[in-house]
Amino acid sequence: DERHRGQVFRRLTHKNSDTPPTTTSPRRAIQFDLVSPVAAHRPFQVELTLDTAKDVLLLRRIALALALAASGGVFLISLGGFVLVWLGLRPLRELSIQINALAADSLHRRVDGSNQPGELAPLIVQFNDLLGRLEASYEQLEGFNADVAHELLTPLATLTSGAELALSSSKDIGELREALGSSLEDLQRIAGIVHDMLFLSQADRGAVARRVESGSLAALARRVADYHDAALADAGLSLEVVGDAAGAFDVSLLQRALSNLISNASRYATRGTSVRVVIQLLSPDEVLLQVQNQGITIDSKVLPRMFDRFFRADSSRCQADRNHGLGLSIVAAIARMHGGRPTASSSGGITAIGMVVMRFGPGTD
The missing domain is CATH 1.10.287.130 (Signal transduction histidine kinase, dimerisation/phosphotransfer (DHp) domain)
Structure with missing residues (x-):
């Protein structure tokens, strides 16, 4: 019959079959008409049924197996991930134990990284x-x-x-x-x-210099030197200013720094020598302010500590009744407030202490 050619089995139900199924097993059926060669005017209906119970059972078992496999896979992946993360974080836990053991009285200790990964x-x-x-x-x-x-x-x-x-x-x-x-x-x-x-x-705390356009730094240095004329004369010293520069600075702070530097140099300079105030333009943005004196060469191990608070290189010559060891610390602070740094060198009996400052900065008026 051309009407049923290629037709697949359909699920057998009471709606598509006049005869109810004799069992509860799932079945599929196909119905078609046949013409009798004897009585062509009386076609009869033929129905073919197929029992699909085993197929349905197999599909259910496959679905259950897939569900169990998926659940088991998720569990195994989660467990494996947990173990890997736990093992991966073990170096950090060891570091945490070492760091927690540090205290104010054990800052000399260091974290041991010999057994840690290279990362x-x-x-x-x-x-x-x-x-x-x-x-x-x-x-x-x-x-x-x-x-x-x-x-x-x-x-x-x-x-x-x-x-x-x-x-x-x-x-x-x-x-x-x-x-x-x-x-x-x-x-x-x-x-x-x-x-x-x-x-x-x-x-x-990060205070910065209040910069204003200033004139000659050499003139500023000479004005500061005038305040030290008496002390320089008592020490048998002369003073000369070498070089010049201009820029935007906090003039009062530079006066204080130069005064501290000249006072420090006059205390340690050899009698009869000259104290030199050197002003040098290192770059378009940097100026060196340095005071040089002739005297005893300072040990290279002492130089890095020259700007520490209350540090005195020679306690026998420090004149503690008048000087409390903060002068060079203030010089270093003024240098930092101008975006610069302190400098110190000593060789061949010439000691040069000063600072490098930026000519202009964000505080410029």
Whole structure:
């Protein structure tokens, strides 16, 4: 029959079959008409059925197997990923244990990276460098606290003893005035230390110079040198200014820095020699301000510490009653406030201490 040629088996239901299925097993059926060669006017209907129970069961088993395989695969992948991540993070856990063991009293220790993967080596090196800087800063802070206590304790002890002596003895007005004058000097020294420490604290917090267009730096250096004429004459020294430059600077800060440098040079220069203030344009943006003096060559190991607070290279010549060891620290701070850096060198009996500053900066008016 042309009507049923190529027709596939269809699911057998009560709707497409006059005869209900005799079993509950799933079946498929196809119906078509046949013409009897004997009685062509009486075609009869033929139905072919196919039992698909085994096929359905197989499909269900395949679906169940696929579901179990997918679930098992997800579980195994998750478990494998967890194990891999746990193993991969083990070096970080070991580093964490070492880092947690560090304390303020054990900053000298370093993180051991010998058993760590190469990918972590740069991180470990940088972390150990950071520990080194922290150790140096911590030691410097401890030394700074001790130096501050020492610098303040000496004048305070002098004040206390002087006041006790003045109160316990009967003195005339002249002696009391002398005692008060000595106490005033100690108080002024304490005030100077506190003032300098406050200035350094502001510089450490990132204060920048208030720049304005200034004229000749050589003229500025000569004006500062005029304030030191008496001290230079007492030390048997002369002063000369070499070079010149101009730019936008904080003039008051440069005056303070030059004054500290000239004062430092006049204390350590050999009598009868000349102190030189060198002003040199290193580049279109950088200016060198340097004070040179002839004297004893400073040890190369000491030079990096010249700008540390309360550091004195020669305690026997430091004149601690007048100088408290913050002058060069202030010079370094002023250099940083101008976007520059301090410099120090000493060879052949010539010591040169100064700073490199930027001629212009964001603070220019």
